Amino acid sequence: MGLVINHNLMAMNAARSLSFTYGRLATSVQRLASGLRVNSAADDAAGLAVREMMRTDIRVLNQGVRNANDAMSMIQTADGALSVIDEKLTRMKELAEQAATGTYTTAQRLIMDSEYQAMASEITRIANATDFNGVKLLDGSLSGSALNGTEQMKIHFGTGNSSAEDYYYVKIGGATASALGVGSAAGTGAGSTISTQSAAQVALEALDSAITLKDNIRANLGALANRLANTVSNLSIQAENLQSAESRISDVDVATEMTEFTRNQILVQAGVAMLAQANTLPQLALRLLGG
Numbered sequence: 104m105g106l107v108i109n110h111n112l113m114a115m116n117a118a119r120s121l122s123f124t125y126g127r128l129a130t131s132v133q134r135l136a137s138g139l140r141v142n143s144a145a146d147d148a149a150g151l152a153v154r155e156m157m158r159t160d161i162r163v164l165n166q167g168v169r170n171a172n173d174a175m176s177m178i179q180t181a182d183g184a185l186s187v188i189d190e191k192l193t194r195m196k197e198l199a200e201q202a203a204t205g206t207y208t209t210a211q212r213l214i215m216d217s218e219y220q221a222m223a224s225e226i227t228r229i230a231n232a233t234d235f236n237g238v239k240l241l242d243g244s245l246s247g248s249a250l251n252g253t254e255q256m257k258i259h260f261g262t263g264n265s266s267a268e269d270y271y272y273v274k275i276g277g278a279t280a281s282a283l284g285v286g287s288a289a290g291t292g293a294g295s296t297i298s299t300q301s302a303a304q305v306a307l308e309a310l311d312s313a314i315t316l317k318d319n320i321r322a323n324l325g326a327l328a329n330r331l332a333n334t335v336s337n338l339s340i341q342a343e344n345l346q347s348a349e350s351r352i353s354d355v356d357v358a359t360e361m362t363e364f365t366r367n368q369i370l371v372q373a374g375v376a377m378l379a380q381a382n383t384l385p386q387l388a389l390r391l392l393g394g
Contacts, residue, residue, distance in 0.1 A: 121374030124370040131367055139355055140353060140356070141352065150353070157345050157348060164262060167261060168260070170259060171331050172331075175335070178273070178328045178331070179328070180233065184233040184278075185241070188241075192283070192314050196314070202219075202306075203303040203307060215303075216297050224286065224288075230279040230282075240275055244277075256275075257271075258272070260338060282316075293309040
């Protein structure tokens with residue numbers, strides 16, 4: 104290679120190598136500073152696309168967990184109210200048993216019936232007052248058969264909208280006195296009153312049916328609570344595994360990247376030194392010209 108003045112090819116080569124190495128050093132610094140291997144689409148276009156989809160699914164799954172937990176809280180609210188209704192029905196059957204014997208007068212049975220009706224009214228009040236976030240739970244509005252989100256409650260927790268995977272419906276039977284068939288709200292049927300001995304005797308069987316109906320509602324709620332608990336567990340595992348996969352794609356291996364950073368740092372220092380040396384070469388030509 105000849106000694107020329109117009110073009111310092113050694114300096115140009117050193118500058119090009121330094122620019123390339125400096126770019127790699129900047130990439131290493133960015134990755135170590137952010138903790139991410141993929142900071143832009145240029146780093147890994149396919150990896151970025153997969154990562155963003157995974158991030159979306161992770162956030163949706165976490166919201167699904169919160170949705171399922173909200174449904175569990177709703178079920179606990181309904182079950183708590185039914186436990187109080189259970190106490191009222193127990194007291195009503197106790198009163199019916201008392202009125203069914205012949206040792207009491209009609210006037211005394213009327214007094215018993217007064218408490219009996221009060222208990223029935225309280226059952227209706229509790230059923231109508233029990234709600235979760237403004238949604239009535241025990242008034243019968245969620246006891247229908249239509250799967251349209253109005254007659255039953257739709258619990259959505261999945262990332263899509265498939266009935267086989269992403270949601271299911273919660274049905275809660277009505278627990279008012281009329282729905283249970285007790286008290287004056289039941290009309291003139293069995294269980295409507297205990298004002299006479301014969302009516303009290305018939306009411307015992309009606310109360311057994313009411314207690315069974317209430318227990319069926321609670322058993323159904325218990326089964327749904329267990330199902331929701333399993334759903335939460337499954338969603339949490341899915342989110343955890345997706346997070347692990349997203350980490351492998353997106354996160355930087357600090358040990359490996361630190362090795363690359365050190366290598367690039369040394370190369371940059373060497374490139375700067377060589378560029379400085381290359382820039383002094385044209386001065387040799389001046390020495391020749393100066394004699």
